[in-house]
Amino acid sequence: MKRFLFSLALVAASAMMAIAQPFVRTNSATPKIQFPDIPGFHTLVADLHTHSVFSDASVWPTVRVEEALAEGLDVISMTDHVEYHPFKKYIPEDNLASTELILNAAKNKPLIMIPGGEISATSDHFNALFINNQNDTVLKNKTPSIRIKAAKDQGGFVFWNHPGWTSRAKDGNAPVDEGFYQLMEQGQINGIEICNGDEFWPETLVLAQRYHLTLLGNSDIHGVSHYAYTPDRHRTVTLIFAKEKTPESVREALENQRTIVYCGNYLVGTPDLLTQLLTASLQVSLPVVIH
Numbered sequence: 001m002k003r004f005l006f007s008l009a010l011v012a013a014s015a016m017m018a019i020a021q022p023f024v025r026t027n028s029a030t031p032k033i034q035f036p037d038i039p040g041f042h043t044l045v046a047d048l049h050t051h052s053v054f055s056d057a058s059v060w061p062t063v064r065v066e067e068a069l070a071e072g073l074d075v076i077s078m079t080d081h082v083e084y085h086p087f088k089k090y091i092p093e094d095n096l097a098s099t100e101l102i103l104n105a106a107k108n109k110p111l112i113m114i115p116g117g118e119i120s121a122t123s124d125h126f127n128a129l130f131i132n133n134q135n136d137t138v139l140k141n142k143t144p145s146i147r148i149k150a151a152k153d154q155g156g157f158v159f160w161n162h163p164g165w166t167s168r169a170k171d172g173n174a175p176v177d178e179g180f181y182q183l184m185e186q187g188q189i190n191g192i193e194i195c196n197g198d199e200f201w202p203e204t205l206v207l208a209q210r211y212h213l214t215l216l217g218n219s220d221i222h223g224v225s226h227y228a229y230t231p232d233r234h235r236t237v238t239l240i241f242a243k244e245k246t247p248e249s250v251r252e253a254l255e256n257q258r259t260i261v262y263c264g265n266y267l268v269g270t271p272d273l274l275t276q277l278l279t280a281s282l283q284v285s286l287p288v289v290i291h
């Protein structure tokens with residue numbers, strides 16, 4: 001069995017800056033997130049869980065493109081809830097609209113847009129990436145396994161969102177419904193959000209290790225990023241190690257679990273990837289000697 005141990009790089013903010021220098025200050029208040037490439041792979045900064053006014057957020061979809069570029073992201077996915085439309089009096093209930101708008105806005109920009117949707121008809125939420133018909137009514141089914149199957153039938157990559165949310169986990173631990181073990185065993189669930197926003201659930205690493213789930217950390221942003229992120233508080237992102245800067249390579253990397261989650265002052269991933277990233281982040285220089 002593939003060695004799949006996890007390490008937590010518990011690094012204080014000041015040390016993090018010294019080692020990886022992930023932030024580069026720009027004219028705006030929000031610094032860019034930057035990490036170096038590792039041998040053989042591009043390090044892509046990704047947020048695979050965002051929302052717009054087409055579900056329950058407060059911004060127009062194209063704003064997510066501007067925010068992503070300002071923060072140095074390489075990959076985003078617009079994952080509006082497919083069954084939840086609190087603004088339907090004003091905004092059409094069309095789950096394809098936000099994807100279409102954001103795809104057009106990202107055209108000719110250095111940003112990879114992954115089509116997706118949040119399938120959240122019950123308190124168990126999942127994101128389905130790489131799907132092409134977010135209006136499929138089966139995605140709204142109240143039985144998680146049925147809506148997950150509908151996403152998989154569209155060729156979706158499905159991950160479990162915020163498994164430790166207090167709405168479903170009163171003690172902060174992620175309870176696993178019986179059927180979920182089967183879904184994970186069958187490969188119907190491909191990944192898990194170990195971090196969502198500022199929340200981190202270390203116990204989810206056990207599930208990830210046991211079922212070979214891809215580690216993900218995303219913002220789940222509903223508001224305006226400029227107000228949410230400051231030089232002291234960055235967006236939670238997933239670092240994806242991709243062979244090429246293409247959607248296909250992003251998918252290949254996700255399917256082969258080549259990710260590290262950057263959440264608060266934590267970098268979470270396999271020892272192998274963490275070692276490669278931290279090594280690539282080091283700069284060694286000789287001291288200047290004044291004669």
Ligand SMILES: [Zn+2]
Pocket residue numbers: 118120125161162
């Ligand atoms: Zn959710």
Ligand SMILES: [Zn+2]
Pocket residue numbers: 049051118220
């Ligand atoms: Zn969400």
